[in-house]
Amino acid sequence: MTKLLVAGSKRSKYRLLGLVGQGQFGKVYCASHRQTGKIVAMKSLDRHRFPTxxxxxxxxxxxxxxxxxxxSCQSLEHTATGRYLVMDYCEGGNLRSLIDGQSSLTLTQGLQLVIDVLAGLDHAHRQGIIHCDIKPENILxxxxxxxxxxxxxDFGIARLVQEMYEDGFSNNTGSPAYMAPERFYGQYFPASxxxxxxxxxxxxxxxxxPFSGxxxxxxSAHLNRPVQIPASVPPSLQTVIVTALRKLPARRFPDAAAMLKALQTAISSGLESGLASTPLPLEPLEDPAEMGFDPPRAIAPFVSLQQQPLQQPIHQLATQVTPRNGTGVTWVASGTLVAIHRADLTELPNRNAISLxxxxxxxxxxxxxxxxxxQRGIYGVFLEPAVPDGNPASGTTPDVAxxxxxxxxxxxxxxxxxxxxxxxxxxxxxxxKLTIWDGLFEIGSWGKIPRQRVSVSCQATQPTHLLVLDAHHLAVLSDLRAGSSLQPPGASDAETDLLDHRFAVAPRVPATxxxxxxxxxxxxxGNCLGSWVLPIYLEQVLLGNRPYQILAKERHTTHSVLLxxxxxxxxxxxxxxIQPILMTSMVWGYALADTAGQLMLLDLRGQPVAQVQAPKPNITAIALTGLNPYTLLLSTWGKxxxxLYQIDLRQLEIDFLF
Structure with missing residues (x-):
């Protein structure tokens, strides 16, 4: 983003928060309204390539x-740097990212997206508007x-039906891979x-x-070659494709509603055989590498750097680097016990497990x-034993919790x-109620309740997670049931109007x-910078290593996570x-584990890196060690x-550069 663009955006009603895309005629930014905080997309249109x-x-x-x-377009914004269309914001990217990103749509999900597109086209065509550039990049x-x-x-090159008689069929702008035969001659119809x-x-x-080159x-292919459909496509869907790809517009579906109805009929009549949940694409690629896809990854064999038998199951693992000497320690929770281990998994001397x-x-x-x-309290466990009277010569060592x-x-x-x-x-x-506390691990405050710095009311009536995003900001996540009414947070109007430049959020969600x-x-x-509602329930939310990135499971969904x-x-x-039940973040990505002992590694973009089979099922906890970014702790329990294993990921047969 140029300095000129930033300067111009500061004089507008909107604050630009990041570039999210670049189209044929300009760039698209995510932005928030300075007063309401509403998230919008702002499309900056190049004056030279996109005249008035x-x-x-x-x-x-x-x-x-x-x-x-x-x-939809919400408004028009003029700044010193140009003109912007203020539009609805779509947080999921575009259809191209799904097709190329290996996000594995099911057949039902893919067909529903096509139905959505046809429903939108039906509305546009009824208004006499032809899009002229339908392609995955323009489907948000x-x-x-x-x-x-x-x-x-992106209706940037859309045309009115009556204009095809006014301009002499002169418009042949579009994307050749998706252009109907008549479009190469400057003609366009709703059937295009x-x-x-x-x-x-x-x-x-x-x-x-169907055609490439x-x-x-x-x-030449669009004009002359018939489409060849693999046998893996159900016959009912083959009929829809063949009709849609007729060379002559008059032989295609008469309108978008007719194609939508045909597709719905094909779904209801031809997918009872269990194909509905089949991953797309239906046709296996002969050479995935040549097509730009990674080949399926084999399950890597398990190699342990060191291991230690357990007397009881571990339910929580956490690691850190000690500030005094830079060595790593591991915190282990098992039932009511909390123990501290060295990086080599041995217990620290004179440090017995603490019972809570x-x-x-x-x-x-x-x-x-x-x-x-x-369940009913928060305990502080000191890394170094404290002395109650500040006199090491007293010879007593109190509980460290x-x-x-x-x-x-x-x-x-x-x-x-x-x-x-x-x-x-x-x-x-x-x-x-949200409360901020100070004075947690100060030796002088031994035995005292932390200082309450600020306490404010919030909209989280069913809080599920609290994430510290950085040294100055935090996020509160809570369930919102159907019919809930959100009340404004307890901060004053002046405070809630102070939108922080780091987030694209709305100060309040007054809807019911x-x-x-x-x-x-x-x-x-304690100032509320804003809030928004995602129409999905999140659980087991994990703060990632990229700024303001989280990884979360969707409730009632087994084989997916949200980044x-x-x-x-x-x-x-x-x-x-896999069906992950445990997750941990690492410098290079994420590690996920299921109950069957499968360990799956993802990079920072969410792409699979490897899958590892642990020697025993029932993984109970995983954590990154505090010493390096490629050593993982993993505990198992059964019978x-x-x-407790320590794994050096560099020793596994993984095609990944750590």
């Missing part, structure tokens, strides 16, 4: 198209509980868009487009120690990496009837070959015995 008459044309088209499967995605909603974007949808349907089902070769009154549910580490979270904060209601806790502050969020009788996960962003001072960037808001749904 074309700009006004797209604006006119977009203002006349209001449909759930079309990206919004996240939905069962997959994605497709929305048509249906031809492009047929090409996309073929590509979704088969994995490649140079623009000249593509033109309740089962440890979470461990949160910092440089001075860790928080052991139970103390109750920091007793809590009578359900709560979530987040700890700053420095250990100098923490946050808790509680809910009582439908009222949420929403369901999903509510995400609220707060500063360390969510909070700045700007982007969501990827990653399909997996009254278990093992």
């Amino acid at each position: 008459h074309k700009f006004l044309r797209e604006l006119r088209f977009l203002l006349s198209l209001q449909h759930e499967n079309i990206v 995605l919004s996240v939905q509980p069962t997959g994605w909603r497709a929305r048509i974007s 868009d249906l031809y492009a949808v047929g090409v996309m349907l073929f590509e979704l089902l088969v994995g490649v487009r 140079t623009p000249e070769e593509l033109m 009154p309740e089962t440890v549910q979470q461990l949160r580490v910092c440089t001075q120690g860790c928080l052991a979270v139970t 103390r109750l920091l904060l007793p809590l009578a209601t359900a709560f979530q806790v987040g700890l700053a990496p420095s250990g100098n502050w923490m946050a808790t969020v509680t809910s009582h009788q439908g009222i949420g 009837g929403l369901a999903g996960t509510l995400i609220e962003i707060y500063t360390r001072r 969510i960037d909070l700045k700007p808001l982007r969501i990827q749904r990653l399909c997996l070959t 009254a015995q278990g093992m």
Whole structure:
């Protein structure tokens, strides 16, 4: 982003938060309204490539198209640097990212996306507007509980039906791989868009487009070559594709509604054989490497750097590097016990396991120690034993754990990496409260409750997670049931209007009837910077190593996780070959494990790196060691015995550069 663009954006009503795409005629940014905080897409249009008459044309088209499967235009924004179309924001990227990103749509999900596109085209065609450039790059995605909603974007070269008689069929702009035969001669009809949808349907089902080559070769193929459909495509869908890809417009479907109905009929009549959940593409690629896809990865054999037998199962693992000498230590929680181990898995001398009154549910580490979270309180466990009277000569060594904060209601806790502050969020009788605490691991405060720095009401009536994003910001996640009414947070209007430049968020969500996960962003001072609702329920949320990135499981979904960037808001749904129950973040990516002993490694983009089979099933905990980015701790338990392993990922047969 250029300095000129940044300067111009500061004078507008919107704050640019990041580049999310670049189209044929300009760039697209994620932005937030300075007063309301609403997330929008701002399309910057190049004055030279997109002159005023074309700009006004797209604006006119977009203002006349209001449909759930079309990206709508909200307003026009003028700044010193140019003109912007302010449009709906789609956090899921575009259809091309799904096709090329190996996100593994099922047959049902892929066909639903095509149905969405046809529904949007039907609305546009009824307004007399032909898109003229239907392709995966122009199909944007919004996240939905069962997959994605497709929305048509970029009407930059769209045409009115009556204009084909006014301009002498002179417009042949478009994408050759998806252009109908008549488009190469400057002609366009509503059926031209249906031809492009047929090409996309073929590509979704088969994995490649029906024709490929140079623009000249593509033109010849579209004009002359019949489409060859693999036998793996169900016959009912073959009929839809053949009809959509007829060479003559008059022989195709009469309109988008007819093609939509034919596709729905094909789905209902031809997919009872169990193909509905089949991953796309249906046709296996003969040479995945040549087509740009990674070949299937074999399961790597397990190699342990060292291991230690266990007397009881481990439920929580956390690691850190000690500030004094730079060595690594491992925190282990087993039931009500908390133990500290060296990096070589041996216990530290003179440090017996600490017994707490309740089962440890979470461990949160910092440089001075860790928080052991139970159902009714938060305990501080010091890395170095403290002396109660400050006199080492007293000869006494007290317990290294103390109750920091007793809590009578359900709560979530987040700890700053420095250990100098923490946050808790509680809910009582439908009222949420966020509290920031100081003085956690100060020796002078031994035995005292931490200092309460600030406490504010929040909208989290059913909090599920609290994440410390950086030294100054945190995120509160909570369930939002259908019919819930969100109340404004307890901060004043002046405070909530102070939108932080780091996040694309809305200060309040006053709507009712929403369901999903509510995400609220707060500063360390308790100021609410904003909130938004995702129409999906998140669980087991993990803070990643990229700034403001989280990895989360979807509730009631087994073989996928979500990779969510909070700045700007982007969501990827990653399909997996395992059903993960445990996750941990690493410098280079993520490690996930299932109950069957399968360990799956993902890079920072969410792409699979390797899959490893542990020697025993029932993995109970995983964690990155504090010493290096490629050593992993893994504990197993079954049949009254278990093992704690240390794995050097460089020793595994993994095709990945650490």
